[in-house]
Amino acid sequence: MRAYIPSYQLTTPTSLADVLSLLANEPGIWKPFAGGTDLMVLLEAGRLDHRNYVNIWQLAELRGIEVNNDHVTLGALTTYTDVQTHPVLRTEFPMLCQAAGETGGLAVQNRGTLGGNIVNASPAADSPPALLAYDAEVELVSTQGSRWLPYQGFHTGYKQMLIRPDELLTRIRLPRNTTGATHYYRKVGTRKAQAISKVCFAGVARTNSGHVGDVRIAVGSVAPIVVRCVQTENALKDQSPDAATVKSAQATLRREISPIDDIRSTANYRLQVALNLLADFVATLKS
Amino acid sequence: MNKSEVSFKVNGRQHRVEVFPMARLLDVLREELQLTGTKEGCGEGECGACTVNIDGRIVNSCLVPVAQVDGSEITTIEGVAGEAELHAVQQAFIEHGGAQCGICTPGMVLAAIDLLERNPKPTEADIRTALAGNLCRCTGYMKIFESVVKAIE
Numbered sequence: 001m002r003a004y005i006p007s008y009q010l011t012t013p014t015s016l017a018d019v020l021s022l023l024a025n026e027p028g029i030w031k032p033f034a035g036g037t038d039l040m041v042l043l044e045a046g047r048l049d050h051r052n053y054v055n056i057w058q059l060a061e062l063r064g065i066e067v068n069n070d071h072v073t074l075g076a077l078t079t080y081t082d083v084q085t086h087p088v089l090r091t092e093f094p095m096l097c098q099a100a101g102e103t104g105g106l107a108v109q110n111r112g113t114l115g116g117n118i119v120n121a122s123p124a125a126d127s128p129p130a131l132l133a134y135d136a137e138v139e140l141v142s143t144q145g146s147r148w149l150p151y152q153g154f155h156t157g158y159k160q161m162l163i164r165p166d167e168l169l170t171r172i173r174l175p176r177n178t179t180g181a182t183h184y185y186r187k188v189g190t191r192k193a194q195a196i197s198k199v200c201f202a203g204v205a206r207t208n209s210g211h212v213g214d215v216r217i218a219v220g221s222v223a224p225i226v227v228r229c230v231q232t233e234n235a236l237k238d239q240s241p242d243a244a245t246v247k248s249a250q251a252t253l254r255r256e257i258s259p260i261d262d263i264r265s266t267a268n269y270r271l272q273v274a275l276n277l278l279a280d281f282v283a284t285l286k287s
Numbered sequence: 288m289n290k291s292e293v294s295f296k297v298n299g300r301q302h303r304v305e306v307f308p309m310a311r312l313l314d315v316l317r318e319e320l321q322l323t324g325t326k327e328g329c330g331e332g333e334c335g336a337c338t339v340n341i342d343g344r345i346v347n348s349c350l351v352p353v354a355q356v357d358g359s360e361i362t363t364i365e366g367v368a369g370e371a372e373l374h375a376v377q378q379a380f381i382e383h384g385g386a387q388c389g390i391c392t393p394g395m396v397l398a399a400i401d402l403l404e405r406n407p408k409p410t411e412a413d414i415r416t417a418l419a420g421n422l423c424r425c426t427g428y429m430k431i432f433e434s435v436v437k438a439i440e
Binding site for chain 2: 033107
């Protein structure tokens with residue numbers, strides 16, 4: 001049933017400092033509201049349980065993509081459209097651009113934000129596998145100061161994460177260490193466009209004289225959180241990307257993920273697709 | 288909660304409305320401003336029937352709380368045609384059978400115009416990508432696709 005709109009509050013402070021004060025003065029009472037592409041769906045379905053929101057969409061401090069020698073730093077309100085059109089992201093972080101292009105239609109891409117995608121904490125979200133594989137870090141800011149955390153480990157369980165009620169996720173930082181790497185991103189849904197993932201696989205790797213070098217893999221929709229598959233990475237490292245390596249890495253991946261049956265797919269299908277995508281990823285490392 | 292004042296332009300005309308801040312822009316356009324050209328389909332950002340243009344970007348107006356358009360400039364389907372003639376995209380939809388029941392049409396037209404403003408010479412793939420967020424249950428899409436191709440010509 002549709003929500004009763006008058007029971008919701010959406011307040012619009014004019015500065016980041018005012019937002020942080022509100023979050024600090026009444027912790028847990030106010031939650032940030034960015035592009036609305038997830039929260040408004042829950043609202044219309046009558047399933048938006050929290051009532052008081054602080055609008056952050058208007059905060060220029062949370063926009064923009066900055067590039068220096070070591071990092072690309074994205075404001076939390078960077079939209080999927082912003083991601084896809086940025087030249088450095090297109091060259092060095094193509095999986096993030098691909099994820100952005102496969103999230104909803106254009107109208108959603110114009111509104112949905114990376115920060116929102118992270119704190120909405122869906123295990124089926126499209127950008128987190130790419131962010132994890134790229135070793136992203138996230139900045140959390142409160143009136144007490146700011147701290148950077150590795151994105152890996154930020155989500156601790158289904159919809160659980162290392163952010164305090166008085167903190168706002170303000171920036172996402174990607175280390176520029178992908179030169180010469182192979183990037184493999186594949187989202188498998190019911191159809192190619194406008195579908196939520198059944199499985200989403202992101203892998204980035206380098207090869208040195210026929211062997212797998214640095215490799216990072218993250219998979220979505222196969223566990224309560226998007227999983228960085230460190231053991232599977234270790235099964236590939238320093239190996240030749242051949243059939244025996246694929247088999248051993250698949251056996252590891254099978255233990256590292258825990259897909260379930262739900263409205264979008266089955267555990268068996270998800271497991272098989274994840275294993276197939278791993279094989280496909282390793283095949284791209286042969287040439 | 289109390290209503291609050293939100294000001295924005297729609298199709299070049301300034302409006303000031305007293306609304307609940309979480310009200311959907313879609314509902315404010317249709318019910319407060321009587322601009323019923325914008326349609327509701329799914330209400331969850333899948334179908335694109337409620338597409339409007341805010342500050343140069345198309346959005347699903349069912350996913351935008353009205354508090355977020357304070358100070359914005361919005362174009363709805365009612366603002367697309369000129370004084371005396373339809374927009375080339377609208378004319379092409381009429382001439383080439385791009386509209387049947389009409390529910391998806393406002394969103395399709397706004398998405399097509401947005402594409403042509405960003406990219407006056409789109410490829411076939413560009414057109415399909417630009418319209419991917421707009422669902423149609425009547426046409427089978429080809430007539431819509433062909434209408435956009437004709438509008439480009």
